[in-house]
Amino acid sequence: MPRDSFAIGPVRVRAGAARDLELPITRLITGADVGLPVRILHGREEGPVVWVNAATHGDEVVGVEVIRRLLTSLSPKELRGTLIAVPVLNVLGVMTGERYLPDRRDLNRSFPGSARGSLASRIAHLMMTEVVAKCEVGIDLHTGSDRRTNLPQVRADLDDPRTHELAAAFGAPVMLHARIRDGSLRHAARERGATVLLYEGGEAWRFDEWAISAAVDGVRRVLAALGMVDPVEPAAEPGVECRQSGWVRARHTGFLHLDVQLGQRVGDGERLGSLSDSFGRTLRLVRADRTGIVIGRSEAPVVNGGDAVVHIADHGG
Incomplete structure (x- = not known):
C-alpha cells in the first residue's frame, strides 16, 4: 500500500x-x-x-x-x-x-x-x-x-x-x-x-x-x-560528554592575545593568553578557572574588563 x-x-x-x-x-x-x-x-x-x-x-x-x-x-x-x-x-x-x-x-x-x-x-x-x-x-x-x-x-x-x-x-x-x-x-x-x-x-x-x-x-x-x-x-x-561549562572573563581592558585553540584541553589555572596595552605591555594574564575543554573563544582583538573570552566545558563536573 x-x-x-x-x-x-x-x-x-x-x-x-x-x-x-x-x-x-x-x-x-x-x-x-x-x-x-x-x-x-x-x-x-x-x-x-x-x-x-x-x-x-x-x-x-x-x-x-x-x-x-x-x-x-x-x-x-x-x-x-x-x-x-x-x-x-x-x-x-x-x-x-x-x-x-x-x-x-x-x-x-x-x-x-x-x-x-x-x-x-x-x-x-x-x-x-x-x-x-x-x-x-x-x-x-x-x-x-x-x-x-x-x-x-x-x-x-x-x-x-x-x-x-x-x-x-x-x-x-x-x-x-x-x-x-x-x-x-x-x-x-x-x-x-x-x-x-x-x-x-x-x-x-x-x-x-x-x-x-x-x-x-x-x-x-x-x-x-x-x-x-x-x-x-x-x-x-x-x-x-560534559555536564557544565563557563566563560573565563577578562579582568582588564586591553588587546587580547589568546594562546589556546578550540578543542584544546586545559587545566585549572593554566595560562590561556594575555591582555596588553597599545604599546604591547602585558596588563594581565588570562587563566583557566577550571579543568576542561575549550569549546568557544572570543575573536575580538579588543576586550573590556568583564568580557567573556574563553568558554571551557568541564567534563568532570
Whole structure:
C-alpha cells in the first residue's frame, strides 16, 4: 500500500517526492511578500518525521550551507520517513544582515509564539504549527555569536535517554548537557514532545568549513540512527560528554592575545593568553578557572574588563 501524502501549508507532497514552498510571514512596506522557505523530502517508505533548521539568528549562516549540502545528498526516493528542511528561519535578519529581527527581538526567545503577536512571535508560531508539530525529532543549527567562534558541539538534555542516544550518534567532539532557555525553539519543541539537538559550530558570518563538514556528517549520522538513510561511518572518536561549562572573563581592558585553540584541553589555572596595552605591555594574564575543554573563544582583538573570552566545558563536573 503506497504511503500517504504529506500535508504542509497549502500543499500535499506525494511519497517519493520533494517539494519547495514558502509559508507566508509578512508583507514588506513595498508590498512584497516575505515567506519562510521550506523543502520537504517525503520518502517512499514509512519512517520518522524530522526537521532541521538554520539561521534562527540572522548572522548564523553555517547551518544554511549545512542544509544545502545535506539536501544535495538526499533523495526522497531512497529516504525512509520525511525530512522538513528550513534553511533560513530568520528570513528578515539574514536579509538585513542582523542577528535579530527588525524590531530587535531575539527569535530564539519568542517560542512558542502567537499568530497575533509581534513579528518574532508570529514566525515562532508558524514554525511550531507548520513544522515542529508534525515532527518527532529536530536539529537546530547554530554558530557562535558576534566575534565568537565555537567548537563543533551538540547541546541537549543528556539526562533523557533518547536525546542522549541521538546526541552520541551525531558524533560532535563535545556533547554538552545544557539547560533549556525559556522562549527557545528547543524548549518549546520539547514541551510538544519532540527530541531536539542543538548544534553549535563556527563563527557568525563565516562559512567555516570545519564547522560545516562536522554538522553535515553529524546530521547524516542522526538520520542513519533513526533508520531514515543507510548506515554511515561513526565519528572517528566518540564525543566527550560534559555536564557544565563557563566563560573565563577578562579582568582588564586591553588587546587580547589568546594562546589556546578550540578543542584544546586545559587545566585549572593554566595560562590561556594575555591582555596588553597599545604599546604591547602585558596588563594581565588570562587563566583557566577550571579543568576542561575549550569549546568557544572570543575573536575580538579588543576586550573590556568583564568580557567573556574563553568558554571551557568541564567534563568532570
